[in-house]
Amino acid sequence: MAAHKKVAEILSSIRENGRRELLEHESKKVLAAWEIPTTRVELARDAAEAVKAARELKYPVVMKISSPNIIHKSDAGGVKVGLSSEMEVRQAFKEVVDNARAYRPKAKILGVTIQEYVPHAREVIVGALQDPTFGATVMFGLGGVWVEALKDVSFRLAPLTADDAREMISEIKGYPILGGIRGEPAADIDAIVDVLQKVGQLAYEFPEISEMDINPLFVFDKGKGAIAVDARIILEEES
Amino acid sequence: MAWEGIKAIFEPKSVLLVGATGIKERPGVISPALFTSMISNMSSSYKGKINVLDLSGRLSGAIKNLKDVPKKQDLAVLTAPPELALKGIGKLVGRGIKAIILPAGGYNDLQLEQLFRATVKRGVRVLGPNASMGVLNTENGLCTAFERGLIPVRGKVALISQDSDLGAAMLDWACFHGIGLSKFASFGDKVDVDEVDLLNYLAQDDDTGAICIYMEWIDEGRKFTDAIREASKRKPVSILRGTGKGTGRDEIFDAALKQAGAIRAKNIEDLFNSGIALALQPPMRGDRVAIISNAKGPAMLAAGAIERKGLKLAMLSEDVKKTIKSRYPGIDVNNPINMMSAAGAEHYEFTLEKVLADPNVDGVMVINMLRSRILKPADLEVVAKAAKKSKEKPVVDVTVGGEDHVLVRGVLRDRGIPTYDLPEKAAQAMKALYQYWQVREKVSEKR
Numbered sequence: 001m002a003a004h005k006k007v008a009e010i011l012s013s014i015r016e017n018g019r020r021e022l023l024e025h026e027s028k029k030v031l032a033a034w035e036i037p038t039t040r041v042e043l044a045r046d047a048a049e050a051v052k053a054a055r056e057l058k059y060p061v062v063m064k065i066s067s068p069n070i071i072h073k074s075d076a077g078g079v080k081v082g083l084s085s086e087m088e089v090r091q092a093f094k095e096v097v098d099n100a101r102a103y104r105p106k107a108k109i110l111g112v113t114i115q116e117y118v119p120h121a122r123e124v125i126v127g128a129l130q131d132p133t134f135g136a137t138v139m140f141g142l143g144g145v146w147v148e149a150l151k152d153v154s155f156r157l158a159p160l161t162a163d164d165a166r167e168m169i170s171e172i173k174g175y176p177i178l179g180g181i182r183g184e185p186a187a188d189i190d191a192i193v194d195v196l197q198k199v200g201q202l203a204y205e206f207p208e209i210s211e212m213d214i215n216p217l218f219v220f221d222k223g224k225g226a227i228a229v230d231a232r233i234i235l236e237e238e239s
Numbered sequence: 240m241a242w243e244g245i246k247a248i249f250e251p252k253s254v255l256l257v258g259a260t261g262i263k264e265r266p267g268v269i270s271p272a273l274f275t276s277m278i279s280n281m282s283s284s285y286k287g288k289i290n291v292l293d294l295s296g297r298l299s300g301a302i303k304n305l306k307d308v309p310k311k312q313d314l315a316v317l318t319a320p321p322e323l324a325l326k327g328i329g330k331l332v333g334r335g336i337k338a339i340i341l342p343a344g345g346y347n348d349l350q351l352e353q354l355f356r357a358t359v360k361r362g363v364r365v366l367g368p369n370a371s372m373g374v375l376n377t378e379n380g381l382c383t384a385f386e387r388g389l390i391p392v393r394g395k396v397a398l399i400s401q402d403s404d405l406g407a408a409m410l411d412w413a414c415f416h417g418i419g420l421s422k423f424a425s426f427g428d429k430v431d432v433d434e435v436d437l438l439n440y441l442a443q444d445d446d447t448g449a450i451c452i453y454m455e456w457i458d459e460g461r462k463f464t465d466a467i468r469e470a471s472k473r474k475p476v477s478i479l480r481g482t483g484k485g486t487g488r489d490e491i492f493d494a495a496l497k498q499a500g501a502i503r504a505k506n507i508e509d510l511f512n513s514g515i516a517l518a519l520q521p522p523m524r525g526d527r528v529a530i531i532s533n534a535k536g537p538a539m540l541a542a543g544a545i546e547r548k549g550l551k552l553a554m555l556s557e558d559v560k561k562t563i564k565s566r567y568p569g570i571d572v573n574n575p576i577n578m579m580s581a582a583g584a585e586h587y588e589f590t591l592e593k594v595l596a597d598p599n600v601d602g603v604m605v606i607n608m609l610r611s612r613i614l615k616p617a618d619l620e621v622v623a624k625a626a627k628k629s630k631e632k633p634v635v636d637v638t639v640g641g642e643d644h645v646l647v648r649g650v651l652r653d654r655g656i657p658t659y660d661l662p663e664k665a666a667q668a669m670k671a672l673y674q675y676w677q678v679r680e681k682v683s684e685k686r
Contacts, residue, residue: 131491134460155494157464163681164498 004205006033011208011235020235023066024073025113027231031214036198037191038228039118045111047093051086053114060084062115063092065100069107071232076103082117089114118227122178122187123216126195128158128203130210130236136203138196142174143216150174158200165196178219187219191226210236244364245432245440247337249376249422251313253288255336256281257327258318261295269318269343269385271295277318277385284380284390294319294327311335316373316383321346321354328357340374340383341367344428351430359431369427372406376422378446384410394419394652395448395518396511397441399434401455402481403427409453409507417648418511421446421518435459435466442470448518449474451510455481460492464499471500471682475517475675479504500678502671509667515657516668520633522676525601527553528669529594530575532606533582533614537639538575541604541662548670559597563590584618588625595629602633602672604665609643616646623654633672637665 010030014022022030024041031038042053043066054061065078073079077099080092096112123143131137134157141153154168169175169192180186195217203209212233219226258274275298281289290312296303305327315336317324320343331339339358346354346368358365366374373383377393389410398413398420400406406425413420422444424437434457441450450470457463470476478501482489496503502517504510528545530552532538542552552574560572567586571577576594578586587605594600605622607614619636626634636658638647644660651658659665 131460131488133456133458134464134491134495137491137494153490155488155491156498157461157491157495167498168494 003034007202007206011206014235015238019068020237021068022233022235023068023110023113024064024230024232025066027212027233028228030202030233031228031231034198034202036195036202036214036228037225038231040116042114043111044093044114047090050093050112050114051089054083054086054089057114057116060117061089062117063089063096064113064115065096066110066113067100067104067107068110069104070100076100078103118218118229121218121220121226124178124192124219124226125153125213125215126192126199126217127213127215128199128209128211130203130207136200136207138168138200138203139213140168140192140196141172142177156196156200158204160197160200162193162197165193165200168196169193185221188222188224188226190222191224192217192219195226195228208236210234244338244362245436247313248340248364248366248374248432249381249424249440249444250379251287251338251381253290253309253312253314254281254285254381255290255292255308255312255315255331256318257292257294257315257331259294259323260297262320262323268320268345273385274318276387277316277383280382280384280387284382286379287381294323305330305334308334312337314338314340316340316342318342318385321350321368325350325353325357328354332358332361332363336363338364338366340370341365341427341430342369342371342373342383342385343367344369344371346428346430351428355430364436365431366424367427368430369403370425371403371427372400372410372423372425374422374424375410375420377420389414391418391420392652394421394515395446396420396514397422397444397447397450398452398514399423399437399441399450400425400453401434402453405453405481409511412507413511416511417645417652418515419652421448433459435462438463438466438470438476442466442473447474449514450476451504451514452476452478453481453507453510454478456492460495464495467496467499467501468682471675471678475502475522475671475678476500477502477504477510477514477517477671479507479510500682502674502678508664512657512659512664513668513671516633516635516672517675519655519657520635520672521631522679523602523633523669523672524631524676526550526673527599527601528666529553529555529597529600529603530606531578531587531590531594531603532575532608533578533580533586534606534608535577537606537608537637537662538577540639541606541637541666542575544663544666545604545669548666550666550670550673553597553600555594556597556599559593559599562593581613583613584621587618588621591622591625591634592628595625595632595634600632602635602669604635604637604662604669606637606639606662607647608640609638609646616643616650619647619650620654623651623656626656633669635659635665635668637662 044050127139136158141147178187260271291301293301391413638644
């Protein structure tokens with residue numbers, strides 16, 4: 001219940017701002033309140049704040065542009081990873097902001113987010129939407145090309161039982177990749193199950209979340225968990 | 240009252256057929272000829288009491304005036320076009336009718352509203368308008384279809400069709416292929432009774448062993464999936480979907496059906512083939528299938544089909560193999576079991592009984608070839624006899640061919656054994672039986 005209240009507060013503050021789309025750090029605040037593991041993140045409006053945030057989160061860090069007008073941050077040259085000193089952070093801040101301005105001159109730029117760095121792992125996507133017929137629905141797929149080119153995704157209505165979640169993971173065609181092929185250890189399926197159930201519950205309890213996705217969710221080897229690396233939440237239009 | 244109305248649609252003690260023989264024939268209107276054909280269909284099949292009301296007052300022997308309609312008829316089938324129907328419907332309701340079927344369509348929004356106020360609001364259940372195939376109940380002979388009497392043999396499969404034309408086609412199919420049905424309904428424009436009501440009714444209907452549904456789209460998604468989940472606790476629900484014109488996302492609808500426990504059929508044939516197995520046989524508690532045959536070729540085809548459907552060929556236990564071998568040394572006891580061409584009734588009975596008792600076996604496909612064999616259709620009664628002893632494991636029967644299959648079906652269908660003319664169809668049916676076991680395990684868990 002405490003989690004519900006926290007999320008409701010975040011969402012209504014976005015509304016008060018006159019916005020429907022949550023920025024990355026705001027979306028992650030929602031995930032964290034809902035106990036979905038997510039990378040720690042701080043908004044920094046200038047280079048000095050960026051340095052302070054990086055120190056708090058501990059080097060190395062990741063920097064991403066923060067703008068309501070830029071969704072594909074990498075395309076805008078707005079992402080830097082593995083920054084490991086104050087100098088690198090200051091330099092990156094300038095570059096990231098310059099790149100974003102060049103990419104979309106009219107974009108409103110709030111600054112950057114400084115994020116905890118996590119080692120690379122298998123990428124999956126967990127999403128939710130409000131279907132006009134069925135209401136809160138959860139989507140699952142492997143990251144990148146699997147979803148975009150092959151439409152290899154599965155759906156279930158929220159809320160999900162653990163069995164529902166397991167079924168939707170195992171029914172995608174790319175499932176063997178998670179099971180571990182060519183001697184690779186298996187991915188932490190239980191951690192994905194947990195995230196799917198939590199995302200389902202979130203979308204079910206908050207029908208005003210018209211769309212959300214965690215893309216990517218990094219999934220580590222069995223027993224080592226999963227973590228949301230990027231997230232996006234969109235609220236329904238106010239009637 | 241609401242429930243009584245649904246019951247009255249399928250199990251009326253008395254039916255009032257209402258039409259107008261004086262109206263002009265034109266497209267979209269149920270003509271006098273169709274009305275009289277419905278009367279003759281009903282007169283020859285329905286076991287309850289029939290009253291006929293001719294609003295034009297011409298038909299001899301028919302009631303000519305609404306006020307002469309006997310009180311408290313269970314069901315009225317009102318074939319008149321909207322304006323005429325609406326004129327009399329208030330009085331009909333006043334006579335204590337519990338339910339009304341409206342085969343004719345053509346109601347505009349205002350008329351629908353009028354209809355709703357005159358009937359549903361007053362506690363009368365309505366199927367339609369535009370429910371042109373209406374309902375069918377093989378137990379009491381109720382058949383409100385008017386084009387021609389499409390009454391399949393009595394059986395345990397219930398069929399619901401969102402589309403009337405496809406409903407008619409499926410009834411035709413069921414008649415032609417000797418598929419036994421319990422009930423049928425097509426519901427048209429749903430001013431009241433919808434798929435959820437029908438599903439709930441059929442779920443508690445003791446004459447129905449499995450519910451087969453053809454549908455395209457649904458508006459109240461969650462209500463429907465909840466109804467499937469509830470029904471699946473008691474009996475299997477198999478769904479064939481027509482896609483492509485829905486207002487929402489097909490993949491979400493499909494996922495929702497799967498999550499709720501619906502078994503998906505690939506086509507009409509699969510809907511019926513799986514349907515008869517689901518209706519007649521217990522669910523299969525595992526994926527290990529034994530094949531018992533009197534010929535090698537069909538057994539090999541069956542073995543391939545079993546594996547393609549994701550099922551496994553059972554490894555028979557040594558005890559069982561030894562028992563069979565010691566009685567009939569000529570039998571090849573490695574699954575698929577080949578009893579050779581000399582096998583007769585006693586071979587089938589003994590072997591099937593032993594194999595069904597094997598803990599390594601979850602279900603059995605029996606294959607019996609008649610031509611150039613000594614086996615006679617009547618011998619196959621023993622398949623039903625042996626199957627009955629093992630209530631927990633399903634048995635399906637295959638006679639590859641045409642007429643031979645029909646002969647065997649004649650012996651086994653009424654004894655509760657589903658029969659097929661090809662091993663692939665039987666394998667698909669066994670897969671459905673295994674799926675239903677998994678569904679039942681899932682839906683009966685406490686959430």
